[in-house]
Amino acid sequence: MRSEPPDDPDALRAKIIGLGETSLHKNYYPELQSRLAELERFRALLDQTYDAIFLIRAETGKLADVNATVRAYLGYSKKELLATPFADLISPQQKAGFIELIREKSDLPSECRQTCTASLISRAGSEIPMEITVRSVTFGGEQYVVAIARDITDRVRTERELKIKESALESSTNGILIADLTGAVMYANRSFALMFGYGEEGAITGRNLEAFFTDPTVGEKITGRLLDNHAIVEEMIGLRNNGSPFHIQVSGSVVQNDAGQPLCIMLIVMDITWRIYTDQMKQETYAQLGRNIEQFAILGDHIRNPLQVIVGYAEMLDDPVAGKILEQSRRIDEIITELDRGWVESASVRQFLRKHGDVAEPSEPGVLRISIPKKGDL
Numbered sequence: 237m238r239s240e241p242p243d244d245p246d247a248l249r250a251k252i253i254g255l256g257e258t259s260l261h262k263n264y265y266p267e268l269q270s271r272l273a274e275l276e277r278f279r280a281l282l283d284q285t286y287d288a289i290f291l292i293r294a295e296t297g298k299l300a301d302v303n304a305t306v307r308a309y310l311g312y313s314k315k316e317l318l319a320t321p322f323a324d325l326i327s328p329q330q331k332a333g334f335i336e337l338i339r340e341k342s343d344l345p346s347e348c349r350q351t352c353t354a355s356l357i358s359r360a361g362s363e364i365p366m367e368i369t370v371r372s373v374t375f376g377g378e379q380y381v382v383a384i385a386r387d388i389t390d391r392v393r394t395e396r397e398l399k400i401k402e403s404a405l406e407s408s409t410n411g412i413l414i415a416d417l418t419g420a421v422m423y424a425n426r427s428f429a430l431m432f433g434y435g436e437e438g439a440i441t442g443r444n445l446e447a448f449f450t451d452p453t454v455g456e457k458i459t460g461r462l463l464d465n466h467a468i469v470e471e472m473i474g475l476r477n478n479g480s481p482f483h484i485q486v487s488g489s490v491v492q493n494d495a496g497q498p499l500c501i502m503l504i505v506m507d508i509t510w511r512i513y514t515d516q517m518k519q520e521t522y523a524q525l526g527r528n529i530e531q532f533a534i535l536g537d538h539i540r541n542p543l544q545v546i547v548g549y550a551e552m553l554d555d556p557v558a559g560k561i562l563e564q565s566r567r568i569d570e571i572i573t574e575l576d577r578g579w580v581e582s583a584s585v586r587q588f589l590r591k592h593g594d595v596a597e598p599s600e601p602g603v604l605r606i607s608i609p610k611k612g613d614l
Contacts, residue, residue, distance in 0.1 A: 287384050288356075290322055294372065294379035297321045297335070309387065311359035322383065327355035327363055337370065356385065365392045411505035414491075417498060419445040419459045431484075431507055433477035445503075450475045458488060462501050466490045471508065483512045536572050543568055 283304035291301040302317050310317070310325065326334045334354050349371045355363040366385040373380050405412050411428030415421050424440040432448060434440055445455025450473045461468055467489045474484040487504040543565055550561040 287386050288366070290383040290385070292322045292381040292383060294381050297323055300380060306385075309358065309364060309385075310356060325356050327357060330354045334368075353388065365389055411503075411507075413440075413445075413448075413503040413505065415445060415459075415501050415503070417459070417463070417500065419455050419501075421445070422500060428505060431505065432474065433480075448474055450481045458486070458503070459501060462488050462490050463498060474505070474507075482507060483509045536575055539568070539572055543572075 285303065285305060288306040288309050289303040290299055290306060292298070293300050298321050299318050302314060306312075306317065307314060312320070323331055323335050334352070337350065337352060349369055351367060351369045353365065353367050355365050357363060365388050367388045368383050368385045370381055370383045373382055405425050408425060409427055411431045412423075412425045413421060413428050414423040421440050421443050424434075424437045426437055429435070429437045429440060432440075445458060446452040447455075449455060454472060458468065467487075469485070469487045471483065471485050473481045475481055485506045485508045487506075489502055490498045491500045491502055493499055547562060547565045550558040550565065553561075
């Protein structure tokens with residue numbers, strides 16, 4: 237017996253798929269629509285996040301799904317990405333290690349997470365450093381791995397700059413010290429440790445500035461002046477770990493934040509012992525030069541006075557020997573004349589040094605003189 241064709245094909249179709257008036261499943265349709273709308277909203281949220289999200293099939297390693305951020309970072313279409321094994325997006329130098337990580341992760345419970353750093357290769361060939369967190373999940377009985385990648389380009393750049401700055405501080409031949417606003421040492425480079433006779437930089441951390449000066453009040457004064465003036469350049473007497481003093485030049489400044497508030501103080505210390513020694517040697521040489529110039533004039537007069545007497549007696553003699561005496565007297569006079577010229581030239585040199593040289597005048601009586609250390613004491 238042939239059945240009659242339905243009067244309304246659309247009504248028949250609705251009954252078959254469960255949406256007809258008499259369908260028992262009709263009551264679930266609004267809930268289904270609500271679930272679909274919720275999934276769409278969740279998908280939109282995933283597409284708006286700055287993190288790149290990959291859903292990887294654990295068995296094949298291929299991508300099952302990605303969010304829009306992945307496409308923005310790497311420049312591939314979603315179709316291209318879904319046809320690509322995730323490992324092919326990893327930098328060749330890190331690929332083998334990441335594949336091993338995925339293999340290990342797929343066997344762990346879903347609550348376990350692991351984070352690593354690796355570079356993803358964009359379509360243009362550029363490497364994007366990423367911090368990637370992976371965890372295993374199960375959908376419909378199939379095992380997947382979720383990889384959430386965060387761009388750490390700025391962090392890597394900042395870390396590189398910090399390493400360069402730290403290397404510059406460590407390689408500086410000057411001693412560099414960083415202390416908090418109370419004067420407690422937070423950091424000292426190797427040059428500072430060696431300069432002050434400490435075996436390693438860590439032995440200085442936590443000490444107060446007063447430990448590095450012969451005058452224990454200097455540390456507090458430096459801190460106060462820096463907070464008032466924000467910069468100093470002064471010569472002081474430092475104190476080594478073994479208790480021996482030495483001459484230093486201290487340049488200090490206050491490190492501030494963007495709001496201009498002081499964070500810490502930084503001191504750059506130079507050992508100027510040899511410079512002090514050299515300056516004192518210059519002063520003594522200059523003083524000796526002045527004494528020599530005065531001696532030139534005095535010696536000239538002391539020699540000429542008796543020489544005139546000799547010449548006078550020789551002229552009174554009627555003897556061939558007198559001629560030889562007068563001849564030798566003339567030679568002595570010529571030598572004295574040369575000494576006079578040297579005296580004039582030395583006086584000109586002294587005047588030039590006084591006007592243009594970097595040599596200070598010798599210390600006057602009563603002025604504190606700086607002691608010259610022996611070579612073995614330095």
